[in-house]
Amino acid sequence: MATDTQIRIGVMGCADIARKVSRAINLAPNATIAAVASRSLEKAxxxxxxxxxxxxxxxxxxxxxxxxxxxxxxxxxxxxxSLHVEWAIRAAEKGKHILLEKPVAMNVAEFDKIVAACEANGVQIMDGTMWVHNPRTAKLQEFLSDSERFGQLKTVQSCFSFAGDEDFLKNDIRVKPGLDGLGALGDAGWYTIRASLLANNFDLPITVTAFPGAVLNESGVILSCGASLTWEDGRTATIYCSFLANLTMEITAIGTKGTLRVHDFIIPFQETEASFTTTTKAWFNELVTAWVNPPTEQTVETELPQEACMVREFARLVGEIKNNGAKPDGFWPGISRKTQLVVDAVKESVDNNYQQISLSGR
Amino acid sequence: MATDTQIRIGVMGCADIARKVSRAINLAPNATIAAVASRSLEKAxxxxxxxxxxxxxxxxxxxxxxxxxxxxxxxxxxxxxSLHVEWAIRAAEKGKHILLEKPVAMNVAEFDKIVAACEANGVQIMDGTMWVHNPRTAKLQEFLSDSERFGQLKTVQSCFSFAGDEDFLKNDIRVKPGLDGLGALGDAGWYTIRASLLANNFDLPITVTAFPGAVLNESGVILSCGASLTWEDGRTATIYCSFLANLTMEITAIGTKGTLRVHDFIIPFQETEASFTTTTKAWFNELVTAWVNPPTEQTVETELPQEACMVREFARLVGEIKNNGAKPDGFWPGISRKTQLVVDAVKESVDNNYQQISLSGR
Known part of the structure; x- marks a missing residue:
C-alpha cells in the first residue's frame, strides 16, 4: 500500500534488470511502484x-x-x-526525478546535458549502481579511511568478469554499438571504476592507460579490457572487465598499513549478508615460514537487499525535495560523472593504441 | 647424520634467507649441510x-x-x-651444482652466461623460488589445466607487496643499485612474474608494458611498479610489486569456465597447510541477487615445508647426475630464464616511459 510519504516511482522500460529493481522499489519503505511503461501497452x-x-x-x-x-x-x-540522453532530459523537463541505469550515458558530454536538465528543473538524479548502497560498503569505506588499520592507499585492483554465452555475445544490447555501445567497459567496467574511485575517496585519477590486449567484437564494441590509473600522489589502480571469462568480482586495496579484499563486491554471494577480509600490519614470523597478523573476515548483515537500499536512498533524496523543499543532492551525480569520465578515458586509450590519457582539467 | 645418498650442500654466504634454507636442507631427506662460507671465518x-x-x-x-x-x-x-654472475660461473667451473637465489641475475645476458657455464660443466642449476615447490602449487596447476573446471585462461593478476620499514628502505641490499639493484621488481616482482608464467603454462608473453606510476628511489632502484603482459592468443596478465605497501600476495586467475584465487601464494599463512579457492561456472540466481556455484576452498597439507621440498627436488636432480649419470635438467633454468626475461622487460619499460616492450625473438 502506498502511503503519503512514499515516493511514487514509474518504471520506464521493461529490461531484465527492471524486474530486480521493481522488487527493490516494493521492498523500500519509502517508495512505491506507481506506473510502468513500455513501447507497447501489452508488453507493459x-x-x-x-x-x-x-x-x-x-x-x-x-x-x-x-x-x-x-x-x-x-x-x-x-x-x-544510447537512449539515456534523450529520455533522461525529457523526464527532467517534466519534473521527474531520475534513477538512471549505468552507464549513465555514452560519454560525459551526454551526461553533462542530462545533469544540466536536472539542475534546470530541480530534479534529483542518481545512477543505478547498487553495491555502493550495501551496508557492507560503508564498512569498507570505514576501513579504507582508518589511518591506523589501513594507512594511506597505495593501490587498488578490481575486476569484474562474467562469461556471456553465445546468445549474449551475439544478441545482448551490451554488445550492440547502437544500444549499450560501451560494452563490457560500460557494464562490468563501470563497477570496477567506481570501486577505484571509492577507494580513492572519489578523487579523479590524473592518467588512465588501457592495457594492450583489449578484445573488441566485429562492431568495435569492447568485450574485454583493462587499464591502469594513477593519482597525483603516487596512488595507482588497475581495472579489468570482461564478458569472456568466468564470473569473478574482486577488490584488493593495499595501503601502507593494511589490505582489504572483497570477492563479491557487486553481487554478494548471499543476499542477506556480505563479507570482506582485512589485514593490518601483516608480516612474517621470524624464519619467514608463516604469517603474523593474517587476514580476518568480517561479515555485515544486509537487512534490506542492496538494491532496495539504493531505492530507499533515492526516494529519501526525492522526498527531501518534494516534501521539505531541499535542493537536489550533488554527491551522486558527481560520482556518476567521475565514473563516466574514466570510462570515456579507458575507451579513448583503447581507441588510440593504448595511449596514456590525461584527465587534467576534465 | 649424512648418508651416502645425501647431496652435500655448501651454503655460500650468510644472508638472512640462508637461515631458512639451512633449516630446509636439514629437513630435506636427501640433502645435508656440508659446509658454510662467508667473507670472514668468524662470521661463518x-x-x-x-x-x-x-x-x-x-x-x-x-x-x-x-x-x-x-x-x-x-x-x-x-x-x-650483482655477484651471481661471477660466483655462479666460478662454482660451475669447479663442478658444483647451484641452487641460486632469485633474481638469478641482473639481466638475462648475465644469466645466459651462468647457464652456459653450467652446461659446459654438466652441473644442475635451479633458482630459489620456493612456492612453486609447495604441494599446493601442483594442485593449482591441476585446476588451471582442467578444461572442464577452468577452461582456457583469459587473465591472471598477481601482486606481492610488503611494507619495508625505514631501515629497510635505507639500508637493505634490495634498495642498493650495486647489490640487488632490481629492487622490488627483482624481489617481489619475481614471484608475480613466475605466477603469470605458471598460469600460462610457461609460455612467454609477447608484450610487456609497465604501468605509469612506478616509484624509484634516489638511486633509481624500483620500489614499486606494475605491468601488463599479453600473449599471442589474447591471454593477458597484470603484475604488481612493492616495498611500500602492506604485506599482500594474491593470484587471481580467470578462465573461460573457472576462477582460481590464492591469497598467500609465496608464503602460506601457515606452514603445515595451504589453501586456495576455486569457482567453476559461477553465475547468478534468477533475480541476480546472489551467486550460484560460489567459491569453494581446498586445503593441501604440507608435509615438508615448501623450501625443504625445493631442496629435495634440487638434491634429487643432483643425485641423478652424480649417482646415475643423468644430464642436468633443463626445466628449472628454462623457467628462471623466462622469469628474468620478463623482469628485464618490465625494467626496460619503466626506464623508457612505460613503452610497450616486445619479447618476440628473446
Missing part, C-alpha cells in the same frame, strides 16, 4: 503482471505517456545507454 | 653455530675456499644479485 501489462505489480499500477504504452503521468514523482530508467 | 662460524649446524660442518672464511671443498656437491648461493 505483461511485465506488470509477471512481476506482481499491484492492480493500481498505471500501465503506459509509451515512454511519452509515463512522462505525463501526474502521479509519478520519479522514474527508474533502464533503457539502453 | 657464528652463522653455523647460531643455526645449529652439526660439528662436522666445514667452515670456510672465503667464497674461493668453499669452491675448492671436495666434500661439497652443490652450493646454495644467496649472495646479492
Amino acid at each position: 501489462k505483461s511485465f506488470a503482471s509477471s512481476n506482481g505489480y499491484p492492480q493500481s499500477t498505471k500501465i503506459h504504452g509509451s515512454y511519452e505517456s509515463i512522462l505525463e503521468d501526474p502521479e509519478v514523482d520519479a522514474l527508474y530508467v533502464p533503457l539502453p545507454t | 662460524k657464528s652463522f653455523a653455530s647460531s643455526n645449529g649446524y652439526p660439528q662436522s660442518t666445514k667452515i670456510h672464511g672465503s667464497y674461493e675456499s668453499i669452491l675448492e671443498d671436495p666434500e661439497v656437491d652443490a652450493l646454495y648461493v644467496p649472495l646479492p644479485t
Whole structure:
C-alpha cells in the first residue's frame, strides 16, 4: 500500500534488470511502484503482471505517456545507454526525478546535458549502481579511511568478469554499438571504476592507460579490457572487465598499513549478508615460514537487499525535495560523472593504441 | 647424520634467507649441510653455530675456499644479485651444482652466461623460488589445466607487496643499485612474474608494458611498479610489486569456465597447510541477487615445508647426475630464464616511459 510519504516511482522500460529493481522499489519503505511503461501497452501489462505489480499500477504504452503521468514523482530508467540522453532530459523537463541505469550515458558530454536538465528543473538524479548502497560498503569505506588499520592507499585492483554465452555475445544490447555501445567497459567496467574511485575517496585519477590486449567484437564494441590509473600522489589502480571469462568480482586495496579484499563486491554471494577480509600490519614470523597478523573476515548483515537500499536512498533524496523543499543532492551525480569520465578515458586509450590519457582539467 | 645418498650442500654466504634454507636442507631427506662460507671465518662460524649446524660442518672464511671443498656437491648461493654472475660461473667451473637465489641475475645476458657455464660443466642449476615447490602449487596447476573446471585462461593478476620499514628502505641490499639493484621488481616482482608464467603454462608473453606510476628511489632502484603482459592468443596478465605497501600476495586467475584465487601464494599463512579457492561456472540466481556455484576452498597439507621440498627436488636432480649419470635438467633454468626475461622487460619499460616492450625473438 502506498502511503503519503512514499515516493511514487514509474518504471520506464521493461529490461531484465527492471524486474530486480521493481522488487527493490516494493521492498523500500519509502517508495512505491506507481506506473510502468513500455513501447507497447501489452508488453507493459505483461511485465506488470509477471512481476506482481499491484492492480493500481498505471500501465503506459509509451515512454511519452509515463512522462505525463501526474502521479509519478520519479522514474527508474533502464533503457539502453544510447537512449539515456534523450529520455533522461525529457523526464527532467517534466519534473521527474531520475534513477538512471549505468552507464549513465555514452560519454560525459551526454551526461553533462542530462545533469544540466536536472539542475534546470530541480530534479534529483542518481545512477543505478547498487553495491555502493550495501551496508557492507560503508564498512569498507570505514576501513579504507582508518589511518591506523589501513594507512594511506597505495593501490587498488578490481575486476569484474562474467562469461556471456553465445546468445549474449551475439544478441545482448551490451554488445550492440547502437544500444549499450560501451560494452563490457560500460557494464562490468563501470563497477570496477567506481570501486577505484571509492577507494580513492572519489578523487579523479590524473592518467588512465588501457592495457594492450583489449578484445573488441566485429562492431568495435569492447568485450574485454583493462587499464591502469594513477593519482597525483603516487596512488595507482588497475581495472579489468570482461564478458569472456568466468564470473569473478574482486577488490584488493593495499595501503601502507593494511589490505582489504572483497570477492563479491557487486553481487554478494548471499543476499542477506556480505563479507570482506582485512589485514593490518601483516608480516612474517621470524624464519619467514608463516604469517603474523593474517587476514580476518568480517561479515555485515544486509537487512534490506542492496538494491532496495539504493531505492530507499533515492526516494529519501526525492522526498527531501518534494516534501521539505531541499535542493537536489550533488554527491551522486558527481560520482556518476567521475565514473563516466574514466570510462570515456579507458575507451579513448583503447581507441588510440593504448595511449596514456590525461584527465587534467576534465 | 649424512648418508651416502645425501647431496652435500655448501651454503655460500650468510644472508638472512640462508637461515631458512639451512633449516630446509636439514629437513630435506636427501640433502645435508656440508659446509658454510662467508667473507670472514668468524662470521661463518657464528652463522653455523647460531643455526645449529652439526660439528662436522666445514667452515670456510672465503667464497674461493668453499669452491675448492671436495666434500661439497652443490652450493646454495644467496649472495646479492650483482655477484651471481661471477660466483655462479666460478662454482660451475669447479663442478658444483647451484641452487641460486632469485633474481638469478641482473639481466638475462648475465644469466645466459651462468647457464652456459653450467652446461659446459654438466652441473644442475635451479633458482630459489620456493612456492612453486609447495604441494599446493601442483594442485593449482591441476585446476588451471582442467578444461572442464577452468577452461582456457583469459587473465591472471598477481601482486606481492610488503611494507619495508625505514631501515629497510635505507639500508637493505634490495634498495642498493650495486647489490640487488632490481629492487622490488627483482624481489617481489619475481614471484608475480613466475605466477603469470605458471598460469600460462610457461609460455612467454609477447608484450610487456609497465604501468605509469612506478616509484624509484634516489638511486633509481624500483620500489614499486606494475605491468601488463599479453600473449599471442589474447591471454593477458597484470603484475604488481612493492616495498611500500602492506604485506599482500594474491593470484587471481580467470578462465573461460573457472576462477582460481590464492591469497598467500609465496608464503602460506601457515606452514603445515595451504589453501586456495576455486569457482567453476559461477553465475547468478534468477533475480541476480546472489551467486550460484560460489567459491569453494581446498586445503593441501604440507608435509615438508615448501623450501625443504625445493631442496629435495634440487638434491634429487643432483643425485641423478652424480649417482646415475643423468644430464642436468633443463626445466628449472628454462623457467628462471623466462622469469628474468620478463623482469628485464618490465625494467626496460619503466626506464623508457612505460613503452610497450616486445619479447618476440628473446
